[in-house]
Amino acid sequence: MSNAPEAPQFTTDLQDPYVTTTEDRSHEEGGHHGPTALGLQPFQWVSVSMLLLILIAVFVGKVHKIIGGGLDGKIATIRTQLDEAKQLRAEAEALRNEYAAKIANAEKDAEAMLVTAQHEADAIVAKAARDTEEVIARRQRMAEDKIAAAERSVVEELRNRAATAAASAARDLIAERHDANADRKLVDDVIAAI
Secondary structure (H helix, E strand, O other), X not given: OOOOOOOOOOOOOOOOOOOOOHHHHHHHOOOOOOXXXXXXXXXXXXXXXXXXXXXXXXXXXXXXXXXXXXXXXXXXXXXXXXXXXXXXXXXXXXXXXXXXXXXXXHHHHHHHHHHHHHHHHHHHHHHHHHHHHHHHHHHHHHHHHHHHHHHHHHHHHHHHOOHHHHHHHHHHHHHHHOOHHHHHHHHHHHHHHO
8 A cells, every 4th residue: 555656736816706705794884884973783773772771770769678578568567477377387287296195194094084083983882882781680689589588578478378378469460460471571671761
């Protein structure tokens, strides 16, 4: 490959007649893009006029103070609303906590009432059982006392009368007054009186 001849290089100072540069175009169009005043293009005049309008609005019209005042008013209103919302939320949380505490206390009170009622019912049942036992014991003592008195009277009568007459009289007396039905009736009367 090193044996291959090199391609000749050609240089020309001539311009291609079909290629145009920006200089050529600006000369062909008349040399400018639009009317100018004081050397400024139209877009530059628009920029200058907007700058002047903004400066007049800021320094002469105090527009920035009006806008700032309006924004400050809105900010104050929003802060007030936020503070009210925070206060309402705090009140709602306090109410929620208060009612939760009331519910918890009500549940505790209900449990305490149930326990108290159970204790009272147990105490009443125990007292009724004790009272019943006492009444039965008292009635039994009374019955025993009556029986003993009857026996004493019978013994007295036996001494005074004949042995057979006294024994039959005692049996009749005991049979009439102190049978099982009479004892049951006495116990039922005592229980009913309680």
